[in-house]
Amino acid sequence: MKIAVCVKQVPDATSHKRLDAATHRLDRSGEGVLNATDVNAVEEALRLKDAHGGEVVVVSLGPEKALESLRKALAMGADRALLVSDDAAAGSDLLATSRALAAALEREEADLILFGQQSSDGDGAVLWAAVSDRLRRPMVSQVAELKVEGAELTGKRQTEFGYDVIAAPLPAVVAVSDAINEPRYPSLKGIMGAKSKPQETLSLADVGVEAGVVGEAGSGTTVRSSSPPPAKSGQVKIEDDGSAAEKIVDYLAEKRMI
Amino acid sequence: MSGVHPADYPPPFASSEATGPPTDAPDERIDVGILIVGGGPGGLACAVRLGQLLEEHPDVRERLGEVPVALLEKGKQPGSHLLSGAVMNPRAIRKLFAGRMAIEEMPTYGPVHGEAVYLLTKGAALRIPPPPTMMNHGNWIVSVSELGRFLAEQAEASGATILPETAGQKLLVEHGRVVGVRTGDKGRGKDGEPLPNFEPGVDVTAQLTVLAEGTAGHLTTVAIDEFGLEGRNPQIWALGVKEVWRVAKPLRRIVHTMGWPLRKRARYGEFGGSFVYPMGEEHVSIGFVVGLEYADVELSAHDLLQEFKTHRLVRKILNGGERVAWGAKTITEGGLNSLPSRLNGPGFLLVGEGAGLVNVPRLKGIHYAIESGRLAAESAFASLQRGEVAGRRGALDTYDAALRETYVWKDLDEVRNMRQAFDKGFFIGGALASAMTVTKGKLPPKELDTHRNTDATLIRTGRAARYPAPDGTLTFDKLSSVFASGNRTRDDQPSHIRVQTQVPRDLAEMWHWMCPAQVYEVGEAGGDGTVAVQVNPSNCVQCGAISAKGGRLTPPEGGSGPEYTNT
Amino acid sequence: MTTLVFLESHDGELTKGGLGVLGKAASLGDDVAGVVLGSGVRDAAAAAGAFGAATVYVVDDEALAAPLPQPRVDALEAVVRESGADTVLFAASVLAADVAAGLAARLEAGLNWDLADLRRDGDELVGVRPALGDTVLVEVGWTSAPRLALVRAGTFDPVESGGSADVKDVSATFQEFSTQARLVEHLTEKASGPSIEDADVIVAGGRGLGSPEGFSYCEELAEALGGAVAATRAVVDAGWYPYAAQVGQTGKTVSPKLYIALGISGAIQHKVGMQGSGTIVAVNKDPNAPIFDFADLGVVGDLTQIAPKLTELLRARR
Secondary structure, eight states, rough: EEEEEOOOEEEESSOOOOOOTTOBOOOOOOEEEHHHHHHHHHHHHHHEEEHHHOEEEEEEEOOOTTTHHHHHHHTTTOEEEEEEGGGGGOOOHOOOOOHHHHHHHHHOOSEEEESSSSOOOOTTHHHHHHHHHHHHHHEEEEEEEEEEEETTEEEEETTEEEEEEEEEESSSSEEEOTTTTOOOOHHHHHHHHHTOEEEEEOOOOGGOOGGGSTTTTOOOOEEEEEEOOOOOOOOOOEEOSOOOHHHHHHHHHHOOOO | OOOGGGSSSSSSSSSGGGEOOSSSTTTEEEEEEEEEOOOOOHHHHHHHHHHHHHOOOOHHTTTTOOOOOEOOOSSSSSTTTTOOOEEOOOOHHHTTTTTTGGGGGGGGGOOOOOEEEEOOOOSSEEEEEOOOOOOOTOOEEHHHHHHHHHHHOOOOTOOEEEEOOEEEEEEEEEETEEEEEEEEEEETTTOOOOOEEEEEEOEEEEEEEEOOOOOHHHHHHHHHTTTTTOOSSSSOEEEEEEEEEESSSOOEEEEEEETTSSSSSSSOOEEEEEEHHHHHHHTEEEEEEEEOOOOOOOOOOHHHHHHHHHHHHHHHHHTTTTTEEEEEEEOOOOOOGOOSSSSTTTTTEOOOOTTTTOBBTTTOOOHHHHHHHHHHHHHHHHHTTTTOOTSSSSTTTHHHHHHHSSHHHHHHHHHHHHHHHHGOOOHHHHHHHHHHHHTTTOSSSOOOOOOOOGGOOOBBBOOGGGOOOOOOOSSOHHHHHHHHHOOOOSSSOOOOOOOOOEEEEEHHHHHHHOOOTTTTEEEEOSSEEEEEEOOOGGGGGOOOHHHTTTTOOOOSSSSSSSSOOOO | EEEEEOOOTTEEEEEEEHHHHHHHHHOSSSSEEEEEEESSSHHHHHHHGGOOOSSSEEEOOOGSSSHHHHHHHHHHHHHHHHTOSSSSEEEEHHHHHHHHHHHHHHHHTTTTESSEEEETTTTEEEEEETTTTTTTEEEEEEEESSSEEEETTSSSSSOOOOOOOOOOOOOOOOOGGGSSEEEEEOOOOSOOOTTTTTTTTEEEOGGGGGGGHHHHHHHHHHHHHHEEEOOHHHHHHTTTSSSGGBBBBSSSSOOOEEEEEEEOOOOHHTTTTTTTEEEEEEEOOTTTOOGGTTTTEEEEEHHHHHHHHHHHHHHHHO
């Protein structure tokens, strides 16, 4: 079984994430790590490989240094890493990113494509829905439990209304939530072996995508400006004189919270 | 006077717990050629030099197997646990990259353009001529964390395998010699129970092990104990806390201060000072250092830094700026008198600050780390070339011999009594220090005693009342500072700190104030004059202070701790 | 501006989220229509008229019976063509997010998500979204046609303005791949209350509770509000409450509509885990506790007195 896992490098979660003053986009110049839920997706792929055999390839769209994060996935046990890296892709929004990613995934012809459900940097959310439409494959998201039997998958999908058990034939696209598993630590042997596993870097042209359909040119959205949020207005601070509980109830009622 | 000595409450830890033969089956072990523990300037310089030598001598490289050089780093990546001022003497790094790269091509903040030394009182700053030990012309300003990342790239390029998020937990000793290191487990819960993703540590065996763990190094301490390498005098430490600030106006020279807010009288035992260094046009590095033999229960290096920032001189520098990083580390202070009797043993070498190679009066250690790392590589290489068994007694004596021939030894000899002179207080100490400098260490002729940091008897002076309340703009509390260090240590793991948890109140409070990361809190009173000590290990930034003052720091799960980037 | 608003329905009823966005759209635009997709949903569709829709498009088909996104992309594509809409708005939900993104790829239309507000700037539509853990506000726009937007859940409340809508049936063809995923069964939540990640209301406790037993204040108050209980790292470290309830930098990040903090100082490690909450109410006896810097309602007082009284009053209102 061939599983492709789409992963992303996000800025390290130290205390100083900032927006670039000129572009108002996240400043990605610092250190990067593998997005947290993507690690859950890699883990799920590895579990399926442990059970069914096959190959796990991690795929990413990003700058050259994203290779470091892909190495973590290789250290965990993934077999191959594929990075699509091209300056023209910088500033891609959902449309442009999904175009480039779909083209790369088309080449791989995987039985199952996994995504992590959430991105700590706020981008890439719902990428899987756009990618699966382009690839014309069935898709299940918010999966907290995944099973594959033969050529069919069953996923437990978490929604606001409970759990839906969904079945779909392979090849399919699945986005997993962080509740699905507890990722393994890469073993020391795994970390040492990662270096020698195949790591491919491709340009957009290599995956058959023209520069004009990615990056800002290929995006359907723009970022106009950024600013600090207005200072919290209407903050109230009171000292309890015996009636605090009543005052809290009034406050909540006024805000229609109760 | 409380009459409480921290030395009376040793930590529940014995070096024998962290020593032993390999326990993994032979095919489970990871076998490497030369194993380096610690990704700081010392360990990385060793890896770089080894790479250079092995490239020139493929026949020797062959003997080291598939992984000729491996380096363990307990932080997320090299640099994550590196912190310093720093103004670095460039000679060692120039030597390391001689003929390959000039210092101008390395990540630095340029050469020192000017310097000023001040003696502070609460309201004033008296400029004094820099003492001879503090002339920094020809030295370069660096962030040791950035330097570490750079050196790691060079080490990898030269063929070393760097293993981040990997702690060296146990010294593997077999037949009286060090045969490698066992790495720490990952995925244990608070009570030590294996969690679903438990990953046990592994025996990494090597022909030779270089311990380059830095201050209060875990395996270094174990090795010195187990192989009887204690020096003439006990090791002593200072604690430094620093911040990086983005500033509105560039600082054009490096600044050192002495005096306020430290107290001069000998009974307080407060030796130290501050530094403020420009980092390019937009940032400064500002820190405060205090020796850990102080006597006051309420002395807090972190709060001294906050208090220091309120001085007129410093406000001017930081005005309009913003704090962007914070961190802390201990600095080995004993100098020559406290070095281990030998820096090598059967199968291993000691390098850098972990070995005690720091020049306190000059505030320099990075270039000694790099130089000793380079010499360790050469000595190891020579031994391999001679076809010796690394464990043979004396095989690595060439390292000690080489070190003694270098400026590292000469420098340390010149200032060997300087730090200890300050036990007598600032004024007498200052006079003695001047005498030492002028005579290049020939005076005083005898050795001044080194007193263990844990020997000081604790006193109370109400010091804490004078610390500034954190305002969140200029001054900060410890918790938000721990956040600014990038520390996101997993909470649900066993505590890595060995310390007695039912002790006299004075001792518990001393630990509470000492620790820059608020790891220790005073808990319930025990009714017999003792109190419980509550330990919050996930705050720990692994500075090492507790090891100097009655406890014992061991490495937590690999990847834990601060994530320094520009300290 | 011709706007379509996706009105999600569940068990035959339109959800609040979509109706709230409908009201906002009515205030922004000239031509506002709702879209209801499902099987047996015509009655529900008609109700949308009262909330701001002049027209409601309905695709009623067996293929849309299960709450799955891909057939909805096919159906919405048909409605967009039929209506000529230049803007499609969604209230975020698990389902709506997938539908919006799928539609974006299908129509090659730009999608902005996690919007906390929308406004007109002449002919242009501008979205406002918080970023970097709600510490920055970013203004976003579109360069495509149509424009797609996902509005943060709970941003706009439905406004019942009365009126009725013109219901228009639209038929859609479904792609083969769209109907390959199928619902096998539906399982409802266990009765033990919401998890802290999903809860609309969270009552969190810290050291100020005094002892592990102090968590009973949190539990009773949470029960009265239908919420979940959370804890700070300090008390979890001390063993007062389980790790699964920990909110903060090294615990969970939550953003409920209402966050009540009892005996919590508000250290930054905790703050980053809950600062995105809608309304923050804090009770602490220390007037200088940092939590008062960012609480909407700060109460300096004894939580052991205030919390039980509050619980009692809330129960009485039920």
